[in-house]
Amino acid sequence: MISFKNVNKWFGEFQVLNNINLDIKKGEVVVICGPSGSGKSTLIRCINRLEPIQEGSITVDGMVVSDPATNMTLLRAEVGFVFQQFNLYPHMTVLENITLAPTMVRHMNKGQATAIAMELLKKVDIPDKAGAYPSQLSGGQQQRVAIARGLAMQPKIMLFDEPTSALDPEMINEVLDVMKSLAREGMTMICVTHEMGFAREVADRVIFMDGGLLIEENTPLEFFNNPRSDRTKDFLSKIL
Ligand code: ADP
Ligand code: MG
Numbered sequence: 001m002i003s004f005k006n007v008n009k010w011f012g013e014f015q016v017l018n019n020i021n022l023d024i025k026k027g028e029v030v031v032i033c034g035p036s037g038s039g040k041s042t043l044i045r046c047i048n049r050l051e052p053i054q055e056g057s058i059t060v061d062g063m064v065v066s067d068p069a070t071n072m073t074l075l076r077a078e079v080g081f082v083f084q085q086f087n088l089y090p091h092m093t094v095l096e097n098i099t100l101a102p103t104m105v106r107h108m109n110k111g112q113a114t115a116i117a118m119e120l121l122k123k124v125d126i127p128d129k130a131g132a133y134p135s136q137l138s139g140g141q142q143q144r145v146a147i148a149r150g151l152a153m154q155p156k157i158m159l160f161d162e163p164t165s166a167l168d169p170e171m172i173n174e175v176l177d178v179m180k181s182l183a184r185e186g187m188t189m190i191c192v193t194h195e196m197g198f199a200r201e202v203a204d205r206v207i208f209m210d211g212g213l214l215i216e217e218n219t220p221l222e223f224f225n226n227p228r229s230d231r232t233k234d235f236l237s238k239i240l
Contacts, residue, residue, distance in 0.1 A: 001026045001157060001188045002047060007056035009042065016042050017053070018212040024190065026156075029183045031199040031220075032192045034209035035235060040192045043209070044159045047190070048072075048079045061156055077105055080150030084162040086142040088134040088149070094121070095130040098149045106153065113152070120148035124178050140171030147178055158182065160191040194239055200224065208232045 002024040009017040016039045024030055032040050045051040046058055049065050049072060058065040063075050088097050098117040102108040108116075121127045124144035126137075134142050143163055150158060160179065164172040176198050183189055183202040193199070199206050199220050206223040208216045208231070216223070216232045224240075227233045 001028070001061055002190070003057075003059045004043075005057045005059075007046070007053050007058060009046065009051065009053045009055075016212050017046070020056070020214055022207070022214065022217075024188065026188055027186045028204045029187075029189045029191070029202050030205045030207060031203040032190060032207045032209060033194055033196075033199070033235070033239075034207075034215075038209040039212045040209055041161050044081075044161060044190055044192060047157075047159060048076050048081065050081075073105060077101075077153050078156045080153060080155035080158040082143070082146050082150055082158065082160045082163050084165050086134070086139075086146040086166075088142055088145060090134050092133075093130065094126075094132050094134070094137070094145050097134070097145060098152045101149070102152050116152055117148070120151050121145075123151075123181075124148045125174070138171060139167045140174045143167065143171075143175045144178055147175070147182075151182075157188045157190070160189065160193065162192050162194075164193065164195060196224070196240060208235065210235070 004020045004022040007017055007020040008015065020043065034040055042051055046053050047060060053066060060075055061078055063070050095114065095117055098120060099113040102113040102116065103110060118130065121130055124147055126141055126144055129137060129141060164175050167175065176195060179191065180202050203220050205217055206220050207214060210231050216227065216229050227236055
């Protein structure tokens with residue numbers, strides 16, 4: 001579903017991604033962790049070309065991301081993205097936030113988009129918030145709206161960039177629970193997160209990045225019980 005081949009990326013002189021090779025199958029749930037500044041956000045932002053790469057190639061569902069001929073609207077419709085800061089449109093209601101892209105990009109009619117949005121609001125457990133504005137919701141509720149908005153495009157892949165890092169502790173689980181149920185339904189997911197309980201429970205693979213390098217990847221069991229590299233051990237000792 002997603003394939004990185006010898007991907008290198010620089011910001012000016014600074015190499016942020018160093019020869020990344022990574023293949024993610026349909027339905028796989030991959031957790032990426034690593035210290036701040038290691039290139040995790042940049043890596044997932046390259047998947048829908050929020051960031052360009054200078055060398056190598058990335059393929060998403062058969063589409064070459066860096067190919068100028070690739071239809072980026074189509075590619076981005078297949079890839080939902082949930083950010084640390086929820087990035088909801090503050091002047092729109094929850095329902096408007098969720099139906100905007102399906103009506104504008106997918107040209108769905110309003111009734112159909114609304115029906116899908118209401119189903120998704122049930123799924124993220126806030127069916128009564130359709131008419132609310134983002135400022136009237138808690139952080140956990142806003143992030144669940146952001147997930148519903150991503151799902152409204154009926155994506156094949158969902159990317160999460162530290163979706164619970166900006167939340168108060170008591171709201172983290174309500175967001176992780178939505179992500180867990182998505183994972184169990186077979187969504188292909190890449191989650192940058194330091195929620196290691198989530199990784200143990202639902203990840204098929206855990207990846208550790210440091211300094212732009214993909215240092216280690218393994219099943220959660222092996223990753224946590226038997227980390228291979230000293231850098232991984234050091235990182236785990238700090239966060240567990
Ligand atoms: P992480 O998500 O692992 O914390 P990032 O991918 O955000 O790491 O950033 C990796 C490195 O690239 C950091 O040193 C960061 O300062 C740098 N960086 C990120 N975005 C930019 C940018 N747009 N321009 C220049 N440097 C950047
Ligand atoms: Mg980041």
